[in-house]
Amino acid sequence: MISDEELYRQYLSGDETGLEELIRKYDNPLTLYINGYLHDIHEAEDLMIEVFSYLFAKRPHIRDGGFRAYLYKAARHLALRHKSIRRHHFCLDDLTKEPEGGKLVDEVIRTKERNQILHLCMGELHPDYREALYLTYFEGMSYRQVAEVMGKSVKQITNIMYRGKERLRGLLEREGITNAES
Structure with a gap:
């Protein structure tokens, strides 16, 4: 490759x-x-x-x-x-959050709810925590790459990741998700 x-x-x-x-x-x-x-x-x-x-x-x-x-x-x-x-615009998509009734299966509902809870909890994090966690877990970047993107040292990213994971774990537990892994 x-x-x-x-x-x-x-x-x-x-x-x-x-x-x-x-x-x-x-x-x-x-x-x-x-x-x-x-x-x-x-x-x-x-x-x-x-x-x-x-x-x-x-x-x-x-x-x-x-x-x-x-x-x-x-x-x-x-x-x-x-x-x-930019200016904030009203979006009709915000009003149509209802899932399609025919496609709702228990597992789909659980997965969607967990994803919504994760999204909600990520939104409550400090922006640095949210960005570092996103780049690491969703984009697969190393701490060095995250440090370069965010303009911070690797040590700072290590600390941000630790604090961000701890904060996210607490938020997820608050929402009833107790098996949140690091």
């Missing part, structure tokens, strides 16, 4: 397939990451495209092993900047 950095260098040398592979690999995860800031999937999709546009227009030098962290750091920067200048 070709590394992200090799695909990026492939693109820089004029082969468009490198760009296509990187976009295919990161479009959904990056959109979900940005959506964590904006809470608007359509805006998150637009910003994901903007992240790639910036990256490939500017063609920055990225060290080996650093492409993913660079990409998420750029996404974080754009999302924070966008969030600070």
